[in-house]
Amino acid sequence: MSRDLRTALAELEDDVRLVRLAPAAEIRGRGRGRLLRRRAAVAGGFAVLLVAAIATAGTLLPGERETLPASPGCAAPVDLTLPDSSAGVAVRVLSGAADASRAEQxxxxxxxxxxxxxxxxxxxxELPSGTVAVIRYGPRAVGEAAFLDAMLLGQAEVIFVPSRADARLDLVVGPAYQxxxxxxxxxxxxxxxxxQDLPHEC
Structure with a gap:
């Protein structure tokens, strides 16, 4: 070991001896304080998420039933229930495209x-060239119409027919369907x- 390195180590040892170390209890206290602050921050974040979840609790989930009574303008009570899956949707598909192969697809x-x-x-x-699709539905199929429109990327023209008493949808496929x-x-x-997003004009 060179003389310069020995001298540097000796000086470092002297400096370390002069450093005043905090008592162990004080160090543990600081660590506990940091832990408590971290836990408080996590709890605060959780509280914010809980408030946001409660605020959005008005969202209607699939299968959650919400029915409005029939009014004089409607042939049946308005059913806002979103179907659990597409298997529960009754739809009749019509062609509105001049190109028969597009309608078949x-x-x-x-x-x-x-x-x-x-x-x-x-x-x-016959539908205009820019039309993706037209959905016609009655009071009993409001949720199903919203489901089918979502399946069509929200690009369908949705037409409510208050006098319709059945739960079936009519879907007319337009020339712009992709x-x-x-x-x-x-x-x-x-x-x-x-x-609130579901149309129920009755």
Missing amino acids: AIKDIRVRIPDARADTTARE QLATPTELNRALVEITP
């Missing part, structure tokens, strides 16, 4: 998601729906 896509979808090849409507929402897109759209 749309019907195939919809039947993958909605096994009970019925294609009506006899009924046909594809259905992915499961992730559908779930995201459904989570954002609240009862």
Whole structure:
């Protein structure tokens, strides 16, 4: 070991001897104080999340029933219940596209998601070129119409028919139809729906 290094170590040892160390109890006290502050911050964050969850509790979840009584303008009580899955949606699919192959593809896509979808090849409507789809529904299918519109990425023209007494939807596939929402897109759209977003004009 060189002389310079020995001298530096000796000076460092002298400096360390002069350093005043805090008592062990004081060091433990500081550590406990930091732990308490950290726990208080976590509890505060949890409280903020709880308040936010309560504030958004008005969201209508799939399967959660909310029905409004029938009014003079409606043929049935208004049902705002979102279906648990697409399997519970009764829909009749009509073609509104001049291109028959596009309508057939749309019907195939919809039947993958909605096994009970019925294609009506006899009924046909001419829709404007920029129309993705038209959904017609009555008071008993308000939630189902919102579900189907979310499946169509919110691009459908949704028409409420107060005089309709059944729970079936009519879906007219338009010339601008491209594809259905992915499961992730559908779930995201459904989570954002609240009862106030559902049309119930009765």
